[in-house]
Amino acid sequence: MTSTAKTLDVSVWRSNDTGGAFQAFAVPIQESQTILDVVAWIQQNEDPTLAYRFACRVGMCGSCAMMVNGKPRWTCRTHVQKVISGNKIEIAPLRNLPVIKDLATDMDPFFDKWVKAEGVFHPSKTRDDAIEQIDPTSHERTEADIGIECINCSICYAACDAVSTTEDYLGPAALNRAWTLFNDAKDSGKQTILDAVSANGGCHSCHSMGSCAEACPNELNPMASIAGLKRETAKAFFARRKS
Amino acid sequence: MTDLWLYMAQRISALVMAPLVLGHIAVMIYAIQGGLSAGEILGRTQGSFGWALFYGTFVVAVSIHAAIGLRTIAFEVLGLKGSALTVFAWVVFLVLFVMGAQAVYAVTAT
Ligand code: SF4
Ligand code: SF4
Ligand code: FES
Numbered sequence: 001m002t003s004t005a006k007t008l009d010v011s012v013w014r015s016n017d018t019g020g021a022f023q024a025f026a027v028p029i030q031e032s033q034t035i036l037d038v039v040a041w042i043q044q045n046e047d048p049t050l051a052y053r054f055a056c057r058v059g060m061c062g063s064c065a066m067m068v069n070g071k072p073r074w075t076c077r078t079h080v081q082k083v084i085s086g087n088k089i090e091i092a093p094l095r096n097l098p099v100i101k102d103l104a105t106d107m108d109p110f111f112d113k114w115v116k117a118e119g120v121f122h123p124s125k126t127r128d129d130a131i132e133q134i135d136p137t138s139h140e141r142t143e144a145d146i147g148i149e150c151i152n153c154s155i156c157y158a159a160c161d162a163v164s165t166t167e168d169y170l171g172p173a174a175l176n177r178a179w180t181l182f183n184d185a186k187d188s189g190k191q192t193i194l195d196a197v198s199a200n201g202g203c204h205s206c207h208s209m210g211s212c213a214e215a216c217p218n219e220l221n222p223m224a225s226i227a228g229l230k231r232e233t234a235k236a237f238f239a240r241r242k243s
Numbered sequence: 244m245t246d247l248w249l250y251m252a253q254r255i256s257a258l259v260m261a262p263l264v265l266g267h268i269a270v271m272i273y274a275i276q277g278g279l280s281a282g283e284i285l286g287r288t289q290g291s292f293g294w295a296l297f298y299g300t301f302v303v304a305v306s307i308h309a310a311i312g313l314r315t316i317a318f319e320v321l322g323l324k325g326s327a328l329t330v331f332a333w334v335v336f337l338v339l340f341v342m343g344a345q346a347v348y349a350v351t352a353t
Contacts, residue, residue, distance in 0.1 A: 162319075165318075165319040166318070166319065198245070198246070199245065199247075200246045204247055204250040230250075234250075237247060237251055
């Protein structure tokens with residue numbers, strides 16, 4: 001909705017010794033202003049101690065995600081006018097992650113879980129082998145292609161209620177990554193991946209409610225990737241019992 | 244028990260239950276429309292191995308399915324963990340199983 005006021009009422013989360021509280025700022029409205037512009041304006045004009053994180057400003061690096069009016073968003077690509085409610089904007093650090101200071105979260109747990117989900121490449125060849133030919137139209141490659149556009153922003157992780165309730169749940173992004181590698185003809189760790197995502201806190205902790213898919217700024221669907229992993233782990237469950 | 248085992252047990256018990264639920268509903272409609280009395284129903288179920296198997300399987304599947312489902316809710320909503328969670332799931336399973344088995348016995352034993 002479009003507002004006629006000259007300034008925005010912005011509440012920004014500030015950490016302090018006891019946890020934190022929202023602090024109010026009046027920020028001049030500008031044309032095509034993004035949430036990241038708002039945060040930067042406050043830091044440059046009102047309070048240089050405000051901590052936040054960004055790098056590319058064009059939706060590539062995945063470092064600027066914050067909660068905006070209660071929803072996780074990439075702030076560099078989120079226009080104020082699209083998310084404003086009344087004349088108010090509430091900006092808070094990303095959900096489901098520890099806060100370092102103000103709007104900057106500690107993303108270590110998020111990335112540690114990528115490794116735990118075996119979201120790392122398992123090479124199958126050496127430099128002496130011929131390069132493997134990949135058919136870009138194969139089923140596996142198309143499955144993988146859908147998932148590889150992830151920018152590691154942790155927005156899906158912040159949107160996921162299973163992450164909030166199940167401490168060791170690997171989360172949508174890590175499992176999406178595991179699924180792309182599972183479908184990668186050049187990855188030799190298929191069983192390693194299935195074992196990792198079948199452990200407690202793996203893909204079976206997902207309730208398939210799709211908050212991740214709704215929130216992902218790159219329109220990825222981690223829920224569908226997780227459904228793929230559930231199918232493959234179920235198949236492997238029976239195959240192992242037969243052999 | 245790992246999450247994978249619980250996941251598989253819950254899916255398989257659901258698969259088992261699906262046709263049994265339909266069968267159960269069909270039997271209910273048939274019994275009501277035909278105006279069967281309790282005595283007439285007991286006359287057919289008592290000593291029937293088929294009905295004992297049908298509802299016996301149902302009871303086992305329901306007990307497994309519900310125990311795993313409630314276990315997840317107890318973990319996520321009430322924060323139960325570790326052995327408390329395991330005990331909770333087994334208690335749910337046993338209560339449902341014993342009550343169900345008792346009912347099946349009551350209508351099929353001669
Ligand atoms: S679908 Fe699964 S991973 Fe996605 S938000 Fe829901 S519980 Fe989390
Ligand atoms: S799947 Fe989407 S929301 Fe999740 S980390 Fe990747 S780009 Fe971000
Ligand atoms: S600053 Fe890089 S994605 Fe927003």
